[in-house]
Structure formats: structure tokens, C-alpha cells
Amino acid sequence: MARTRTVYDSPKKNRFIGVIESGMHVREAGRKYGITKSSADRIWRKYLEMGTTHTHPRSGRPRKVTQHVKRVLVRESKKNRRLPLRELGKRVEPAISASTVRRALAEEGIHRRKARKVPFLTPKQKRARLLWAKKYVKLLIEDWKHVIWSDECYIYLGDKKGDIWVTRSSAEVWHEDCLVPKFQQSSIRVMMWGCIAYGKKGPLIVLEYPGGKGGGMTALRYQQQVLSGPFYDFYEEMSLDRGYATFQQDGASCHRAPSTVTWLSHHAVDIFPHTASSPDLSPIEPVWKLL
Numbered sequence: 001m002a003r004t005r006t007v008y009d010s011p012k013k014n015r016f017i018g019v020i021e022s023g024m025h026v027r028e029a030g031r032k033y034g035i036t037k038s039s040a041d042r043i044w045r046k047y048l049e050m051g052t053t054h055t056h057p058r059s060g061r062p063r064k065v066t067q068h069v070k071r072v073l074v075r076e077s078k079k080n081r082r083l084p085l086r087e088l089g090k091r092v093e094p095a096i097s098a099s100t101v102r103r104a105l106a107e108e109g110i111h112r113r114k115a116r117k118v119p120f121l122t123p124k125q126k127r128a129r130l131l132w133a134k135k136y137v138k139l140l141i142e143d144w145k146h147v148i149w150s151d152e153c154y155i156y157l158g159d160k161k162g163d164i165w166v167t168r169s170s171a172e173v174w175h176e177d178c179l180v181p182k183f184q185q186s187s188i189r190v191m192m193w194g195c196i197a198y199g200k201k202g203p204l205i206v207l208e209y210p211g212g213k214g215g216g217m218t219a220l221r222y223q224q225q226v227l228s229g230p231f232y233d234f235y236e237e238m239s240l241d242r243g244y245a246t247f248q249q250d251g252a253s254c255h256r257a258p259s260t261v262t263w264l265s266h267h268a269v270d271i272f273p274h275t276a277s278s279p280d281l282s283p284i285e286p287v288w289k290l291l
Helices: 010-021 026-032 037-050 067-079 085-089 098-107 123-136 219-242 258-266 285-290
Strands: 110-114 116-119 147-155 165-169 179-182 190-197 200-206 246-248
Touching (some): 098 110, 147 219, 200 219
Antiparallel strands (some): 147 190, 190 200
């Protein structure tokens, strides 16, 4: 059986060539971008011989997808991320099939992907996230080592809603047009609380409360089961081990309650700010998926 050659898109090949020209070895650059040794050598030789990574046009029937058509496809795909590829193909002259659109966009590093689901954000919350990012963008690894990241996680039956597909490049995974807001309305089965720090696992607690009206996670239960429980021992251990510690928690009502604020102040627990509806700003979120 004949071996098939892996095809790499132009943006990846251009980045590969760029790091070689900046001084990196060919094989090392290949490993950096996930390109096999043989392909890395072939792409680099072709670039030295021809001055480009693009395939020269061959004799035969002219291609339907010219550079102009590609630009139109890219522009239209970004105007409406959810537009099916067959509909994109109808927006150029002459019309082209969905498979041709897929190949043309792939050459530009753009692919059809499932939209990531993220919390719904208001304009005010988006501004707060931007200010948070600007404030902490210059923190070094040594600074982040002092942060204790915490979160609750509901263990519940899965969401049966279908996936939404969008057309994007790998760099546009978090572009607003490529995301789907999600709303937490699932039936609760059991709630976990956990925390982590740089290179360190904190306590994992199964929270206990009766459920029903008034039986959810209250400020008192949060203080008794978490703060006064395993958390404070871990906080003191972190403070002793790393000089100081700062505690991140989200904006849940039991976290913001006056009695909780008083408890944290009384025990001299330093709080690290966390903007509303921003689980993606906390590295503990991917841990829940691993668990």
C-alpha cells in the first residue's frame, strides 16, 4: 500500500521557515510545529530551491480556486462563522462545492470546528475581564506560585444539546464569534470543592447539604465545610512554604456574603481578585475535565 504524505497548511510552514531563519535547527523547528523529520527536510529544501513553500502551478485545467476566491472565502467565513461550507461555496463565482471550500480554507489555516461553550458575558463583565488581564499580564511565574485557585464543581447528568460548528483558524479558538454561551441550568447530583496551587494539589471536598428550598450551599455551610475545614490548614501550609499565599474564589453568593468576608478578614486570608462569570481565567477549570 502506498504511503500517504502529510499535508501541512501554509501558515504552519511559514512559521516553520521563520524560526529556521531566526537560527533554529531544521529538525528542532519540525518538532516545535509537529512536522515529521522527512517533511521538515523536504519543506526546507524546497524553500531554499524555490524561495517559497507553495506548490508551483502545473499544466492542465486551471484551478477554480484562485487567490481572489480564497480571499472572498476567508472574508465571508469570518462574517458569519456558522455559515455551512456549502453556503460559502455559493458566494463565489463560479460556485464551488463544500469539499473544495474546505480544501481552500485549509490552505489558509482555517478549518471547521466545534464552537467552544463559555459563560454568557454582559458588556460590563467583558470590560472587567479586560481590566483584570491588563492588571496581571506582567506577573511572573514566581508571583503566580503564591495563588491558590479554588472552585466548586457540580457532578450532573450530561447536556444532550447538539454541537455548533464554526469556521476558524487555530488562533481564533477564543474569538467571540466562535464561542457559544452556556447557562448553568442542569440538575445537581453532588457538589465538589477543590483547590490547587502551582505544582501542588489542595484538598478535595464532597460538600454536604440537604437540598431543596433553603438547602443549598449557604455562607454558613461554606465556612464550616470548606474554610474552617481542610482549606485553612492548606492556606497556612502554603503561606509557610512559599512566604505568603493569596486565595482565589469566584463570585458565588456564599463567597460574597458579609459573614464569609468577615471570616476571611478575621483569619487574615488574602483574596486574589476574580471577575464575574470568568471560569476560563482560573487554571483549576481544566482539572475538573481531567477528573
